Amino acid sequence: MEAVIEISGLVKTFGTFRALDGLDLTVAAGEVHGFLGPNGAGKSTTLRVLLGLLRKDAGTVRLLGGDPWADASELHRHLAYVPGDVSLWPNLSGGEIIDLLIRMRRGDPRASRRDELVERFSLDPTKRGRAYSKGNRQKVALVAAFATDPTLLVLDEPTAGLDPLMEQVFNECVAEHKARGATVLLSSHILSEVERLADRVTIIREGRVVESGTLGSLRHLHRSKVVATVSGTAPELSRIDGVHDVQVDGAQVSCTVDPEALPAVLAALTQAGVVGLTSTPPSLEELFLDAYRDRSGARR
Amino acid sequence: MTRTTTAGTLTGAQLLVRLALRRDRVLAPVWIGVLVLMSVASAAATAGLYPDLAERTRVADAVNASPAIVALYGPILDPSSIGELAMSKMTVLYAVFAAVLFIVVVRRHTRVEEESGRTELVGGTSVGRDAPLAAAIMEAVLLAVVLGVLTALGNALGGLDPLGSVAFGALWTGTGLVAAGIGAVAAQMSASARTCSAFAAAVVGTLYVLRAAGDTGPQWLSWLSPFGWNTQVQAYGDTRWWLLLAYPALAAGLVLVAQQIRARRDLGSGLIAARPGPPVGSPRLGDAIGLAIRVHTTAITLWSAAFAVLGVVFGMIAPGIDDIIRGSSMQGVLDKLGGYLIAAILSIVAVVASYFTMTVVSHTSHDETDGRTELVLATTTSRSRWFAATALVAFAGVTWLLVVTGVGLSVGYLAADGPDIGSLVLAALGWAPAVWVTGALGALCFALGPRWTPVGWAWPAMFLTLEILGDLFDLPGWVTGLSPYQHVPALPAEPWDWPAEIGLTALAAALLAVAWWRFRERDIG
Numbered sequence: 001m002e003a004v005i006e007i008s009g010l011v012k013t014f015g016t017f018r019a020l021d022g023l024d025l026t027v028a029a030g031e032v033h034g035f036l037g038p039n040g041a042g043k044s045t046t047l048r049v050l051l052g053l054l055r056k057d058a059g060t061v062r063l064l065g066g067d068p069w070a071d072a073s074e075l076h077r078h079l080a081y082v083p084g085d086v087s088l089w090p091n092l093s094g095g096e097i098i099d100l101l102i103r104m105r106r107g108d109p110r111a112s113r114r115d116e117l118v119e120r121f122s123l124d125p126t127k128r129g130r131a132y133s134k135g136n137r138q139k140v141a142l143v144a145a146f147a148t149d150p151t152l153l154v155l156d157e158p159t160a161g162l163d164p165l166m167e168q169v170f171n172e173c174v175a176e177h178k179a180r181g182a183t184v185l186l187s188s189h190i191l192s193e194v195e196r197l198a199d200r201v202t203i204i205r206e207g208r209v210v211e212s213g214t215l216g217s218l219r220h221l222h223r224s225k226v227v228a229t230v231s232g233t234a235p236e237l238s239r240i241d242g243v244h245d246v247q248v249d250g251a252q253v254s255c256t257v258d259p260e261a262l263p264a265v266l267a268a269l270t271q272a273g274v275v276g277l278t279s280t281p282p283s284l285e286e287l288f289l290d291a292y293r294d295r296s297g298a299r300r
Numbered sequence: 301m302t303r304t305t306t307a308g309t310l311t312g313a314q315l316l317v318r319l320a321l322r323r324d325r326v327l328a329p330v331w332i333g334v335l336v337l338m339s340v341a342s343a344a345a346t347a348g349l350y351p352d353l354a355e356r357t358r359v360a361d362a363v364n365a366s367p368a369i370v371a372l373y374g375p376i377l378d379p380s381s382i383g384e385l386a387m388s389k390m391t392v393l394y395a396v397f398a399a400v401l402f403i404v405v406v407r408r409h410t411r412v413e414e415e416s417g418r419t420e421l422v423g424g425t426s427v428g429r430d431a432p433l434a435a436a437i438m439e440a441v442l443l444a445v446v447l448g449v450l451t452a453l454g455n456a457l458g459g460l461d462p463l464g465s466v467a468f469g470a471l472w473t474g475t476g477l478v479a480a481g482i483g484a485v486a487a488q489m490s491a492s493a494r495t496c497s498a499f500a501a502a503v504v505g506t507l508y509v510l511r512a513a514g515d516t517g518p519q520w521l522s523w524l525s526p527f528g529w530n531t532q533v534q535a536y537g538d539t540r541w542w543l544l545l546a547y548p549a550l551a552a553g554l555v556l557v558a559q560q561i562r563a564r565r566d567l568g569s570g571l572i573a574a575r576p577g578p579p580v581g582s583p584r585l586g587d588a589i590g591l592a593i594r595v596h597t598t599a600i601t602l603w604s605a606a607f608a609v610l611g612v613v614f615g616m617i618a619p620g621i622d623d624i625i626r627g628s629s630m631q632g633v634l635d636k637l638g639g640y641l642i643a644a645i646l647s648i649v650a651v652v653a654s655y656f657t658m659t660v661v662s663h664t665s666h667d668e669t670d671g672r673t674e675l676v677l678a679t680t681t682s683r684s685r686w687f688a689a690t691a692l693v694a695f696a697g698v699t700w701l702l703v704v705t706g707v708g709l710s711v712g713y714l715a716a717d718g719p720d721i722g723s724l725v726l727a728a729l730g731w732a733p734a735v736w737v738t739g740a741l742g743a744l745c746f747a748l749g750p751r752w753t754p755v756g757w758a759w760p761a762m763f764l765t766l767e768i769l770g771d772l773f774d775l776p777g778w779v780t781g782l783s784p785y786q787h788v789p790a791l792p793a794e795p796w797d798w799p800a801e802i803g804l805t806a807l808a809a810a811l812l813a814v815a816w817w818r819f820r821e822r823d824i825g
Binding site: 048051052053054055072073074076077079080081083085086087088089090091092093094095096097098099100101103104105106109125126127128130131141154 | 492494568588598670679821825
């Protein structure tokens with residue numbers, strides 16, 4: 001597959017602060033690519049370099065086969081962008097802003113899916129920009145982005161203000177665009193959001209890539225954190241393959257478990273007389289702690 | 301102490317005052333500093349200029365004989381008083397500049413905060429419902445007192461009568477209080493911070509024109525305007541101390557009205573309910589230029605109406621006046637104090653119109669800091685196009701405003717059967733190159749980065765200050781020559797100066813080109 005986005009060795013500094021420090025990112029045509037990282041990791045900075053809003057300090061960046069800085073306006077014909085924090089013109093109505101953005105991308109609002117999307121996102125297009133809540137401002141930008149058929153959708157934490165029902169609509173829209181062959185770059189700091197949609201993910205931290213690959217290949221992403229309270233003596237979980245970070249605190253046992261090890265862990269816990277059990281997917285921060293600990297461990 | 305009042309709705313006002321003062325730590329001191337400096341400079345210069353009683357009585361009589369100057373600055377009610385003469389520009393015209401500060405401050409901490417949603421953020425804490433308005437007023441009162449005290453001290457040190465200086469300081473304080481009241485009411489009008497500006501500007505403009513009309517015609521009209529009171533107080537003459545009470549009384553009334561409206565409306569709404577907008581966009585709103593025109597149409601309409609009215613009013617007063625001046629032996633002095641009415645009006649219109657350019661540039665700057673520019677530049681709209689759209693509306697808009705003023709003047713002048721003095725529209729346009737230069741400087745500030753945009757607002761005031769200081773202290777020509785307005789002849793009274801006009805236009809074009817180049821090269825946001 002041909003790459004829609006190719007970034008290598010990207011460096012961007014603000015004063016003395018190195019926001020991006022040799023970042024690499026490749027997004028293939030037709031994939032939904034999750035771009036993960038904690039707040040302040042450099043996700044938005046990367047997207048804004050991709051959009052030609054920021055000038056890179058070093059490295060190479062190719063977008064849809066062109067230079068995102070020099071060919072910005074030409075490339076943007078094939079691209080739709082939803083920023084993380086959408087700000088609207090206070091005096092324009094939502095409908096006007098949607099149509100304006102579509103027209104600015106050389107689309108025709110009347111020939112687009114905007115009406116259907118306004119309906120699906122249950123957006124009131126007659127409200128003025130200043131009157132919308134954060135979630136509704138986001139919907140305005142999303143409707144404008146989804147209404148036409150861009151080659152690439154760049155979405156920066158697009159569901160931050162949406163309620164679960166609207167998140168569902170959002171997921172459907174992404175799936176529809178993927179089905180027609182569009183490429184989607186989806187940034188987020190929530191793993192579960194990306195998990196449902198993304199074919200591949202790239203995880204960054206402090207301006208560098210820590211992980212990149214298919215979700216399946218990033219095995220430790222699927223670890224669960226298990227916390228159990230047992231009535232008997234705590235079982236020796238650390239002996240089981242695929243169990244990490246075991247901690248015993250009286251009757252409470254906690255550990256992180258690879259998917260393959262779950263049956264064995266559950267069996268051991270049952271035997272010890274489990275009276276309370278929670279299993280949660282790890283947060284991104286926990287994953288990072290894991291990733292670094294594993295590496296420093298391997299080095300030793 | 302607000303905390304001890306029974307109304308918990310005021311809780312946290314003190315905290316908000318501190319926050320407001322911190323946010324205004326550059327704006328307020330600079331603005332107040334310039335005003336005090338101008339006042340002290342006028343005081344000091346005049347004392348040296350006219351030490352002799354007979355001479356200054358003659359000057360004051362000449363001023364009063366010229367409705368042009370009276371319309372601009374108000375009359376000098378006590379011709380023998382050196383203070384009244386020294387403060388002739390300060391009493392009314394500079395009081396308007398002082399008033400603008402208080403409107404800006406109150407608007408900034410009430411409606412702008414509410415529109416941005418930050419008031420909601422604050423309202424979610426233990427801060428009371430009435431605290432934001434109360435805090436804005438408290439800050440304004442504090443600044444007004446500081447302005448008054450510093451001006452009084454400065455004028456006294458500048459050599460004017462100390463008691464009169466106290467009265468003069470008090471009347472500037474009073475003007476500030478009333479302006480804060482106007483700002484508070486204006487902030488209640490609609491959900492938009494721009495409507496607030498427009499309403500406040502309209503009120504200040506009306507009060508100024510009422511006074512101008514009253515001072516040159518039926519005197520009772522002046523008494524309807526706080527700017528008229530400024531003259532009637534006669535700070536350095538037979539002072540009407542009781543009149544100083546009228547300012548806080550009016551201010552309190554206005555704040556009360558504002559508070560009543562505020563208490564009856566929802567957060568984020570205004571007295572004028574927001575009408576729903578069109579569900580779909582018109583094809584004309586399809587690119588950067590369409591957007592810029594749409595966003596500024598209301599503002600252009602309001603500015604045009606204001607300049608048209610101003611033009612007609614002063615155009616009608618003009619014909620009777622220039623005859624008086626021509627026949628006067630004091631013509632030299634009069635020129636120094638303002639010259640012919642139309643020329644003087646145009647010179648002020650040019651400075652004020654420069655602020656229109658800044659409102660447009662500033663709007664684009666806010667688009668960038670708020671994140672809307674990002675949304676636009678992620679479409680096929682190029683940076684050049686985005687910059688060009690702003691520049692087009694800013695520069696074509698301000699040129700249009702000069703034309704409107706010229707047309708207004710012509711209409712008024714013809715209606716009053718004035719003698720032929722050439723085209724007033726062309727005279728107004730003669731100021732365009734100077735206005736373009738200030739506008740291009742503003743655009744250049746924005747092009748360096750949005751955080752430099754506020755500097756753009758300082759240029760017109762700085763140039764004006766420079767000219768007046770240069771006049772008062774006979775500074776070398778090159779100092780006052782730094783102001784682009786200084787190079788425009790007093791049209792239509794003086795002949796055109798083509799090299800200057802062309803030079804200014806070229807300078808504006810060059811500055812704009814640099815700004816455009818810089819905006820294309822820099823990071824956005």
